[in-house]
Amino acid sequence: MRQTHPSSNNWETLKEADQEKQRGFHGGTPVFSLGIEQYIINKRATGRKKDFGDLEIIDE
Numbered sequence: 001m002r003q004t005h006p007s008s009n010n011w012e013t014l015k016e017a018d019q020e021k022q023r024g025f026h027g028g029t030p031v032f033s034l035g036i037e038q039y040i041i042n043k044r045a046t047g048r049k050k051d052f053g054d055l056e057i058i059d060e
Contacts, residue, residue: 013041 020035034042040058043051 013038017042 017034017038020038021032022035024031024033040055043055
């Protein structure tokens with residue numbers, strides 16, 4: 001999960017992200033990633049052109 005400073009995000013959003021995280025494996029090591037809804041929220045929150053481009057691809 002992408003770490004953010006608590007002042008840049010509210011704790012409810014972080015709690016939701018933790019509850020919605022997806023478990024997977026990378027080279028046999030358990031890893032966690034954001035669920036799709038939290039991923040989209042995260043992409044929108046950055047305000048970067050690249051992230052908005054990623055969102056357009058997701059919408060396709």
